[in-house]
Amino acid sequence: MADFYQTLGVERTASAEDIKKSYRHLARKHHPDLNPGDKAASERFKQVQEAYDVLSDPKKKTMYDQVGFYSESGAPRGAGPQPGGPNMGFGGFDFSDFAARGASRPPGSTGYPQEETANFQDIFSQWFGRSQNAAQQAPQKGTDLEYGLNIDFWQAIKGTQARLTISRHEGCTICAGTGQRSGNNTLCPECNGTGNVTQMAGAMKFSLTCPKCEGGGRLRGRCSTCHGDGRIAKTETVDVRIPAGAQQGARLRVAGKGNAGTHGAAAGDLYITVRVEEHPFFRREGDDIHITVPVRIDEAGLGTKIEVPTIDGRALLKIPQGTGNGQKFRLREKGVSRGGTRGDQIVEISLLAPDVRDERSRELLKEYAELHPEDPRSEIWSKV
Ligand SMILES: [Zn+2]
Numbered sequence: 545m546a547d548f549y550q551t552l553g554v555e556r557t558a559s560a561e562d563i564k565k566s567y568r569h570l571a572r573k574h575h576p577d578l579n580p581g582d583k584a585a586s587e588r589f590k591q592v593q594e595a596y597d598v599l600s601d602p603k604k605k606t607m608y609d610q611v612g613f614y615s616e617s618g619a620p621r622g623a624g625p626q627p628g629g630p631n632m633g634f635g636g637f638d639f640s641d642f643a644a645r646g647a648s649r650p651p652g653s654t655g656y657p658q659e660e661t662a663n664f665q666d667i668f669s670q671w672f673g674r675s676q677n678a679a680q681q682a683p684q685k686g687t688d689l690e691y692g693l694n695i696d697f698w699q700a701i702k703g704t705q706a707r708l709t710i711s712r713h714e715g716c717t718i719c720a721g722t723g724q725r726s727g728n729n730t731l732c733p734e735c736n737g738t739g740n741v742t743q744m745a746g747a748m749k750f751s752l753t754c755p756k757c758e759g760g761g762r763l764r765g766r767c768s769t770c771h772g773d774g775r776i777a778k779t780e781t782v783d784v785r786i787p788a789g790a791q792q793g794a795r796l797r798v799a800g801k802g803n804a805g806t807h808g809a810a811a812g813d814l815y816i817t818v819r820v821e822e823h824p825f826f827r828r829e830g831d832d833i834h835i836t837v838p839v840r841i842d843e844a845g846l847g848t849k850i851e852v853p854t855i856d857g858r859a860l861l862k863i864p865q866g867t868g869n870g871q872k873f874r875l876r877e878k879g880v881s882r883g884g885t886r887g888d889q890i891v892e893i894s895l896l897a898p899d900v901r902d903e904r905s906r907e908l909l910k911e912y913a914e915l916h917p918e919d920p921r922s923e924i925w926s927k928v
């Protein structure tokens with residue numbers, strides 16, 4: 545019989561993701577549509593499908609890993625050594641009893657109903673001292689939640705309090721997270737409360753611990769509130785404090801406000817990514833604030849003092865005589881306060897061309913031009 549791991553070209557320790565990747569690669573390579581008339585490829589394609597069918601299904605894979613074969617009828621298909629599997633010496637037993645117990649295969653169905661396979665699996669698990677259920681019920685930490693929060697420029701500068709509506713899984717209070725119904729337990733229908741089931745395997749008769757109630761004889765129903773999950777989805781409001789100076793893309797963590805864990809495990813965390821809306825004039829770069837202010841040519845030419853906006857309010861800025869377009873001035877410690885330090889404000893000058901609509905302005909500019917006949921581009925010409 546083929547070694548399914550070998551067929552898919554993966555190690556026995558390969559992850560589900562690796563198995564899938566390898567399967568996809570091989571299935572594409574040997575696909576009949578891509579290899580018309582190639583019998584070997586079509587045979588190989590079938591083998592790859594068969595191997596993946598088993599190794600992609602956790603229950604089938606567990607059985608394959610433990611006993612070295614998987615078959616829905618319970619008997620090994622084909623003969624020969626079981627590579628990697630334990631030598632259990634099952635030869636001679638008729639395993640079909642186990643699988644076929646209770647229900648017959650519905651017409652047209654290619655496999656046994658889910659529950660049938662599961663029981664068969666549980667019995668195998670018991671033989672090897674392993675319970676599939678135990679693995680599924682191990683406590684697992686809750687997953688983290690990610691939310692985005694939009695705040696405006698000023699809220700980011702000054703800090704703010706925001707209320708966020710989130711939906712998260714919370715531990716079910718009705719069953720205290722166990723997923724089980726409280727009160728009277730019902731008799732296990734599998735073993736009629738004895739805790740044991742009898743199985744025939746060929747000529748052998750086995751008495752096994754009932755896989756359904758795990759020997760307890762009684763079953764606890766599922767919690768009707770959480771349907772057995774131990775958690776319920778809940779919409780909740782969370783108050784978040786955004787510290788002053790919060791930056792674009794800042795990520796805040798609220799511990800324990802992610803999804804609840806299963807079976808009493810810790811909850812995940814809530815992460816909030818801050819998105820800061822733009823201001824029409826102030827631009828933020830780190831903790832510095834940048835602003836571009838228009839200045840008339842007479843202000844720049846003669847020098848003056850102008851008022852500029854800062855995040856604290858108006859501030860006076862001296863424009864020296866002969867200030868050029870694009871020139872920058874620094875207002876120290878007028879930027880963003882964050883963690884005890886403060887950035888600066890950078891003011892960039894944008895020179896406005898004079899708006900000449902009247903005759904008098906035209907005359908004045910012409911007069912100015914006559915006083916300054918030199919070519920303003922002379923430096924360029926000297927170097928080109
Ligand atoms: Zn039982």
Ligand SMILES: [Zn+2]
Pocket residue numbers: 716717718719720721722723724767768769770771772773774775
């Ligand atoms: Zn519950």
